[in-house]
Amino acid sequence: MGWTTIKFSGEEIIEIAVQMEESGKLFYEKAISLAEGDKLKEVLTYLAQEEAKHVQDFSKLGESIRL
Secondary structure: OOOOHHHOOHHHHHHHHHHHHHHHHHHHHHHHHHOOOHHHHHHHHHHHHHHHHHHHHHHHHHHHHHO
16 A cells, blocks of 8 residues: 555645655765765765755745645
8 A cells, every 4th residue: 555645734744855855964964974085075065955955945835834
């Protein structure tokens, strides 16, 4: 049996999205600490920053649907 979005509220979907983005950010931050080479660290840092922006974006979206 698969999931359907029908079983989730808008707030729950936003919370799942925020959690996924936070997990992605933590993944990239961990990868930075293990990476060798400045270029790779630069790319991973950029990706971690993008995930942080996504967390903010989804959080703002969540606030707007709670109004």
